Amino acid sequence: MSPREMKFMQAAIDLSRQGMHEGQGGPFGCIIVKNDVIVGKGCNCVTTYNDPTAHAEIVAIRDACKSLNHFQLTDCELYTSCEPCPMCLGAIYWARPSVMYFANTRKDATAIGFDDSFIYDELNVPIRERAIQTIRLEIPDALKVFEEWAQKPNKTVY
Amino acid sequence: MSPREMKFMQAAIDLSRQGMHEGQGGPFGCIIVKNDVIVGKGCNCVTTYNDPTAHAEIVAIRDACKSLNHFQLTDCELYTSCEPCPMCLGAIYWARPSVMYFANTRKDATAIGFDDSFIYDELNVPIRERAIQTIRLEIPDALKVFEEWAQKPNKTVY
Numbered sequence: 001m002s003p004r005e006m007k008f009m010q011a012a013i014d015l016s017r018q019g020m021h022e023g024q025g026g027p028f029g030c031i032i033v034k035n036d037v038i039v040g041k042g043c044n045c046v047t048t049y050n051d052p053t054a055h056a057e058i059v060a061i062r063d064a065c066k067s068l069n070h071f072q073l074t075d076c077e078l079y080t081s082c083e084p085c086p087m088c089l090g091a092i093y094w095a096r097p098s099v100m101y102f103a104n105t106r107k108d109a110t111a112i113g114f115d116d117s118f119i120y121d122e123l124n125v126p127i128r129e130r131a132i133q134t135i136r137l138e139i140p141d142a143l144k145v146f147e148e149w150a151q152k153p154n155k156t157v158y
Numbered sequence: 159m160s161p162r163e164m165k166f167m168q169a170a171i172d173l174s175r176q177g178m179h180e181g182q183g184g185p186f187g188c189i190i191v192k193n194d195v196i197v198g199k200g201c202n203c204v205t206t207y208n209d210p211t212a213h214a215e216i217v218a219i220r221d222a223c224k225s226l227n228h229f230q231l232t233d234c235e236l237y238t239s240c241e242p243c244p245m246c247l248g249a250i251y252w253a254r255p256s257v258m259y260f261a262n263t264r265k266d267a268t269a270i271g272f273d274d275s276f277i278y279d280e281l282n283v284p285i286r287e288r289a290i291q292t293i294r295l296e297i298p299d300a301l302k303v304f305e306e307w308a309q310k311p312n313k314t315v316y
Binding site for chain 2: 001005006009010013016017020021023025026027046047049050051052053055058061062065066069070071072073081082083085086087088089090091092093094095096097098099100101102103104105108109111112113115118119120122123124131132133134135136137138139141142143145146147148149150152155156157158
């Protein structure tokens, strides 16, 4: 790895340590870089924000999108101190940065008590066997809304 | 399905239609119910909030957690007008409601132009073959932060 990437990853790791010791939440940090400038950052704030979605990556993505005034992280790099959980990996795909770097792995996260690997496994479990009971209600009106979207003029696609 | 579940799902579908026609974002709605009361709701607001994480389920989870003043949706039901994408499914697992109902499927979402199925597929692709370039930087200091978490007294586990 180059000193440049090392420097940005260390900034994410520093955030993970600082947030944990300040009692913000779990030991995770993330920064987002565009043109060598940090445009977004976040540490895990689940327990202080009372928000289960306030993982470091989600906090950093929301922060960067606010800075850039756009819902896409085009030409950005994302540095996260740990491999993203499925929620955060999904968020990264929707935000569409050009590259993602991580340090610790999902197995490292599981080893200190986090559900990351379990949730990765659940994504591939058939719906009727999921740990959280999951039931499909087939309702034609729901599909009708999708048809209305398909036919809507002047929509902003994302 | 019972009239009770039908009523709550219709509320989620109504939100999906309303948000779309008001130009909030895509055609998706979600509500969260505890003890027969709607405690959280959301429609997709990606393009109005400039927030790629503002899917209906995430907005509703954050709204419900704020109402309940907790980061867990214990004993709650979640009704979403479409099968959650991996980001939202992950968020649901972290929020831990007791049951989740959905109407449209991920294939229905893909058919009107959303990346849901693609992201489900990417989760199972080896890291070095991902569509978003993904690189591990193995850094001992990152793992040291995890050890500090493991040894931290009085932490709030989530």
